[in-house]
Amino acid sequence: MTKKLTGDNIFKVVAGIVAASALVILLVTAYVLVTGSTLVFGRFGLSFLTSSSWNPVEGREVFGLLPYILGTLVTSGIALLIGVPLSLGIAIFLVEMSPRRVRVPVSYLVELLAAVPSVIYGLWGIFVLRFWVLNNLEKPLNTYLGWIPAFSGTPFGLDTFTAGIILAIMIIPTVASVSREVLSAVPNSIREGAYSIGATKWEVIRHWVLSYGRSGIFGAIILGLGRAVGETMAVTMVIGNATGPNALPTTLFKPGQTLPSLIANGFIESPDALQKSAFVGAGLVLLAISIIINIAAYFLVTRLLKVKGGAVE
Amino acid sequence: MMNSYGFRRFKNRFFFVLCMVCVIVAVVPLLSILFEVIARGASQINWKFLTENSLLGGIGPAIQGTLIIIGLTSVVGIPIGVLSGVYLAEFGQNKYASVLRTISDVLTEFPSIVVGITAFSVIIVGVTKTYSPLAGAFALSFILIPIVARTTEESLKLVPNSSREAALALGAHKWRSTISVVLPSARSGLVTGTLLAVSRIAGETAPLLFTILGNNYFFQGFNQPMDALPLRIFSNSRQPSPELQAQAWGAALILILIVLALNVGVRLASRGKLRG
Numbered sequence: 173m174t175k176k177l178t179g180d181n182i183f184k185v186v187a188g189i190v191a192a193s194a195l196v197i198l199l200v201t202a203y204v205l206v207t208g209s210t211l212v213f214g215r216f217g218l219s220f221l222t223s224s225s226w227n228p229v230e231g232r233e234v235f236g237l238l239p240y241i242l243g244t245l246v247t248s249g250i251a252l253l254i255g256v257p258l259s260l261g262i263a264i265f266l267v268e269m270s271p272r273r274v275r276v277p278v279s280y281l282v283e284l285l286a287a288v289p290s291v292i293y294g295l296w297g298i299f300v301l302r303f304w305v306l307n308n309l310e311k312p313l314n315t316y317l318g319w320i321p322a323f324s325g326t327p328f329g330l331d332t333f334t335a336g337i338i339l340a341i342m343i344i345p346t347v348a349s350v351s352r353e354v355l356s357a358v359p360n361s362i363r364e365g366a367y368s369i370g371a372t373k374w375e376v377i378r379h380w381v382l383s384y385g386r387s388g389i390f391g392a393i394i395l396g397l398g399r400a401v402g403e404t405m406a407v408t409m410v411i412g413n414a415t416g417p418n419a420l421p422t423t424l425f426k427p428g429q430t431l432p433s434l435i436a437n438g439f440i441e442s443p444d445a446l447q448k449s450a451f452v453g454a455g456l457v458l459l460a461i462s463i464i465i466n467i468a469a470y471f472l473v474t475r476l477l478k479v480k481g482g483a484v485e
Numbered sequence: 486m487m488n489s490y491g492f493r494r495f496k497n498r499f500f501f502v503l504c505m506v507c508v509i510v511a512v513v514p515l516l517s518i519l520f521e522v523i524a525r526g527a528s529q530i531n532w533k534f535l536t537e538n539s540l541l542g543g544i545g546p547a548i549q550g551t552l553i554i555i556g557l558t559s560v561v562g563i564p565i566g567v568l569s570g571v572y573l574a575e576f577g578q579n580k581y582a583s584v585l586r587t588i589s590d591v592l593t594e595f596p597s598i599v600v601g602i603t604a605f606s607v608i609i610v611g612v613t614k615t616y617s618p619l620a621g622a623f624a625l626s627f628i629l630i631p632i633v634a635r636t637t638e639e640s641l642k643l644v645p646n647s648s649r650e651a652a653l654a655l656g657a658h659k660w661r662s663t664i665s666v667v668l669p670s671a672r673s674g675l676v677t678g679t680l681l682a683v684s685r686i687a688g689e690t691a692p693l694l695f696t697i698l699g700n701n702y703f704f705q706g707f708n709q710p711m712d713a714l715p716l717r718i719f720s721n722s723r724q725p726s727p728e729l730q731a732q733a734w735g736a737a738l739i740l741i742l743i744v745l746a747l748n749v750g751v752r753l754a755s756r757g758k759l760r761g
């Protein structure tokens with residue numbers, strides 16, 4: 173059975189082919205990263221993931237990603253620890269508490285945070301945030317809590333801690349705006365039911381609204397994590413860029429490195445094939461982490477919004 | 486009593502204030518960034534700074550490069566993105582489309598540095614053999630296409646089905662109804678979404694590091710490195726010279742003006758004339 177060559181069929185087929193561009197982008201990227209990193213994985217195997225050494229000297233090359241994987245996890249962890257409570261507070265304020273004429277400008281300001289290019293966060297990080305963090309957070313933490321390994325060392329300002337702080341600021345618009353949508357999707361009948369048995373506004377939010385939107389908020393947090401893991405420029409500019417065993421995040425107050433900042437710093441200057449392959453391998457690991465995170469977030473968020481669609485219609 | 490009404494009232498108050506504090510804590514960095522960029526950048530801005538090449542202390546090549554890269558990326562990325570979105574919205578009730586939709590969602594959150602590696606390996610190693618604005622546009626369109634596709638789909642879905650049915654009832658073909666009825670009705674959403682996507686790639690830096698590299702001179706052809714504002718900010722911020730650092734702030738001011746103009750303009754436009 174052959175379809176007739178009508179305008180409609182041509183339109184549908186052409187649009188369908190163009191729409192495959194997303195698939196092509198994914199496949200090309202995956203292909204480039206996998207073929208590009210076979211060299212380094214073939215040479216070092218799994219120790220590429222678990223070793224801390226980074227030695228590009230010819231004849232004695234060793235490459236290991238462990239410090240940068242840990243650096244990525246630690247900076248993203250700090251970002252979530254600080255950014256998520258703030259974002260939830262903002263979302264709750266916007267959905268449950270603010271009068272309408274405050275809501276619009278505030279949500280606009282929060283969205284503007286997302287519009288600022290990452291390289292400008294970095295510039296601000298180097299010349300402004302760094303000193304503020306150093307004097308108001310790092311020095312006091314080091315003085316009073318320096319016996320905790322994470323806060324030991326000599327605070328300098330361009331380190332893992334500052335990178336975490338800047339990431340915390342950068343994930344706020346993502347986490348806050350998705351959580352806001354999740355909270356707005358909670359049906360009013362839930363709130364009314366809770367009020368009717370005498371709960372205060374905060375109790376309604378804490379025990380009913382937040383638990384109803386639990387999975388969506390979890391999705392928002394994971395989306396924020398995805399942002400933090402992949403963020404490159406701002407982190408590269410403030411993290412101090414250590415390599416090798418020095419980059420292991422043994423304390424927050426020393427220069428570190430994440431997977432994206434490692435690539436941003438070294439990829440273009442790496443002269444030989446093996447080193448280039450090591451950077452591509454770092455990209456592959458980063459991509460794998462990012463895809464897993466985003467697929468998880470995708471299912472959590474869309475599942476919730478489907479429930480919302482069902483309730484509305 | 487921990488559960489007395491008074492204590493519960495106090496807790497209610499306390500968390501209300503706490504949430505307000507969260508908002509303030511989030512807005513302070515934004516205001517600080519805007520303030521610093523304006524305060525430190527404005528003193529740099531003069532005619533020479535905007536038009537000379539970088540060896541003479543200007544950011545002319547960076548401004549020109551950013552406009553070129555935005556233009557190239559838009560020319561490639563917007564038509565592909567919009568047509569993909571049309572497919573997803575108008576013919577998207579099948580397995581193939583839902584797979585593409587998921588992939589697009591994942592792609593919008595791709596780490597941009599990875600896209601830089603891809604463009605380097607495919608375009609520079611494979612095709613041009615030199616750093617090239619084309620490779621930069623290629624990388625940025627990887628970021629632009631999925632965003633435009635998804636926002637197009639979302640805005641087309643808002644067009645009521647009765648409009649489509651009315652067009653079909655008048656005897657129009659599906660393609661005709663899509664082009665003449667559905668797309669024009671969704672134009673406000675389309676313009677808004679597309680411009681927001683463009684404003685996002687305007688500030689994108691990481692993929693440009695490996696593709697256009699940076700240059701002190703004005704555009705020199707499609708087989709030569711090119712400058713761009715984000716690259717200029719990044720490289721100057723790492724220089725020890727206070728003059729170059731000050732230039733980074735000037736460049737940041739211009740970049741943020743471009744990005745904010747796109748953002749704010751879009752919001753004003755979508756609230757005003759374009760809607761309806």
